[in-house]
Amino acid sequence: xxxxxxxxxxDLIQEVLEVYPDKAKKDRAxxxxxxxxxxxxxxxxxxxxxxSLPGVMTVRGCAYAxxxxxxxxxxxxxxxxxxxPVGCGQYSRAGRRNYYVGHTGxxxxxxxxxxxxxxxxxxxxxxxxxxxxxxAEINELFPLVKGISVQSECPIGLIGDDIEAVSKKMSKxxxxxxxxxxxxxxxxxxxxxxxxxxxxxxxxxxIGNRDGDNSFETGKYDVAVIGDYNIGGDAWASRILLxxxxxxxxxxxxxxxxxxxxxxxxxVKLNLIHCYRSMNYISRFMExxxxxxxxxxxxxxxxxxxxxxxxxxxxxxxxxxxxAEKVIEKYTAEYEAIVAKYRPRLEGKKVMLYVGxxxxxxxxxxxxxxxxxxxxxxxxxxxxxxxxxxxxxxGNATLLYDDVTGYEFEEFVKKVKPDLIxxxxxxxxxxxxxxxxxxxxxxxxYSGPYHGYDGFAIFARDMDMTINNPCWKSMQAxxxxxxxxxxxxVAAAG
Numbered sequence: 203x204x205x206x207x208x209x210x211x212x213d214l215i216q217e218v219l220e221v222y223p224d225k226a227k228k229d230r231a232x233x234x235x236x237x238x239x240x241x242x243x244x245x246x247x248x249x250x251x252x253x254s255l256p257g258v259m260t261v262r263g264c265a266y267a268x269x270x271x272x273x274x275x276x277x278x279x280x281x282x283x284x285x286x287p288v289g290c291g292q293y294s295r296a297g298r299r300n301y302y303v304g305h306t307g308x309x310x311x312x313x314x315x316x317x318x319x320x321x322x323x324x325x326x327x328x329x330x331x332x333x334x335x336x337x338a339e340i341n342e343l344f345p346l347v348k349g350i351s352v353q354s355e356c357p358i359g360l361i362g363d364d365i366e367a368v369s370k371k372m373s374k375x376x377x378x379x380x381x382x383x384x385x386x387x388x389x390x391x392x393x394x395x396x397x398x399x400x401x402x403x404x405x406x407x408x409i410g411n412r413d414g415d416n417s418f419e420t421g422k423y424d425v426a427v428i429g430d431y432n433i434g435g436d437a438w439a440s441r442i443l444l445x446x447x448x449x450x451x452x453x454x455x456x457x458x459x460x461x462x463x464x465x466x467x468x469x470v471k472l473n474l475i476h477c478y479r480s481m482n483y484i485s486r487f488m489e490x491x492x493x494x495x496x497x498x499x500x501x502x503x504x505x506x507x508x509x510x511x512x513x514x515x516x517x518x519x520x521x522x523x524x525x526a527e528k529v530i531e532k533y534t535a536e537y538e539a540i541v542a543k544y545r546p547r548l549e550g551k552k553v554m555l556y557v558g559x560x561x562x563x564x565x566x567x568x569x570x571x572x573x574x575x576x577x578x579x580x581x582x583x584x585x586x587x588x589x590x591x592x593x594x595x596x597g598n599a600t601l602l603y604d605d606v607t608g609y610e611f612e613e614f615v616k617k618v619k620p621d622l623i624x625x626x627x628x629x630x631x632x633x634x635x636x637x638x639x640x641x642x643x644x645x646x647x648y649s650g651p652y653h654g655y656d657g658f659a660i661f662a663r664d665m666d667m668t669i670n671n672p673c674w675k676s677m678q679a680x681x682x683x684x685x686x687x688x689x690x691x692v693a694a695a696g
Contacts, residue, residue, distance in 0.1 A: 208599040215236070218613045218614065229255060230255065230610070233249055233604040233605055234603050235602040243586070247602070250584045251391060251583070254391070262391075262582050262605065265399060266290055266387040267393045269383050272397060274383065276302070277459050277464070278312045280347065281351075283337070283350060284315075284353050285358055285365065286354065287357065288317050288319045290387070291318075291319070291355075301435050328363055349378050351382075352380070354384055355386060356386050356387045359384065359388065368382075385400065401481065424449075424450050424472075425450070425472045426454070426455075426474065427455070429475045429476045430477070434649060434650015434651045436501075437653070439654035439656045440501045447529050449514075449518075467494075468491075475499070476501070477560045478560060479584065480559060495517075500564045501653040501657070502657075503661070504658060512527075548574050550575070551573075551622060552575050552620045552621050553621070553623070554579070554614070554624070556603070556611060561643055563596075568652075572665065575597070577600050578603065589604075611625075615636070622638075622665065626642060626644045627644065637677035639671065
């Protein structure tokens, strides 16, 4: 299908909105927009970070998911207690493929499940004593654990358990950091507030732990990688490039990260943020308190990788700048071979995205490097500063959708007819049953890494493998099926 005009895109939005009652239609209209690159601030065209409408299908998570599932969970040498009923605790267990190095159950704990397993009596009488006992047992069973975080679930806030008092008491007793995180799921409108709460907990309980410690020898090329969760090994692929250009990665969090690395981060010369939405808060704090500047970067696809390497190098001296050019040159033949192999098979294919965090805008360049076009994108839990960064990446007249409902997304797909959808596990099987090629873009559909030059080769292979899979010839999307009576008419004419 050819790209739609601005008028066609606006008409599509209005058509999809017609099914709603007036009040819901008015609300949802604020979250659906036609992209306009001339707009400097996205708040002029789209609303975000608002409560989802009751009764519509949203794929958002909660504050607990944002804290435990994203920010804290991948810190590998800490135990993260899901404080509350086991249901949420089960969710927290290794949900995002955050790869790490270590011996699980000995000095790393990322894929293990720790929960206070609230029962009815705990709701009635409180869980403070149970929490204290749990922390003591964890320390006894896993003596190499460097610290513990308490990730509070909804009942904790409702009954008023004093997790801060328990944490202070047990931290003093065990001489290890015990971090209380008030991330009850009912807080805020989505998992985004959980990111912010988790950042604030890091600020209050971790970042200042080495303020007077000068035992760490700093260097002029020290950097920290922040907001890379090492899904499928992403952070490792990125770290290769940073170290090849002469930088020293002092801290990497939270994917494959440690408590010590978090504590050392204020000592670096530059914070590099991959996922702006989840980690900009702590980066801004370190800039204000410690004078550590921060910079966003994008390592999806060769075009954005080169831009980011040069942007990072410009912060340092001519030696690093020259090394950056050498790194780009080193991988040029490699990525050109990938483009030569896959672009002819993917040229002109259209993609619709709906993901969280950074991916709705960051992966656009990687698709474009393969000759593909992103014709619609949206976020589950973005703020308007995310859309500010997105409108310049998207073409004019393309679809923008915030907290899109299941109904809206399906209708947009039926009308736009993309060749590929990149979204989450909750949407995957719906669209596959509709006969539309789909990639799970939260955890790379159990593939990866996708970051860096190594990741681009895997990204290109996976997109080709998905779109050009022969299985789709055995299925038909609803819009590809002949209308009733059409098949008979064609046969009769023949």
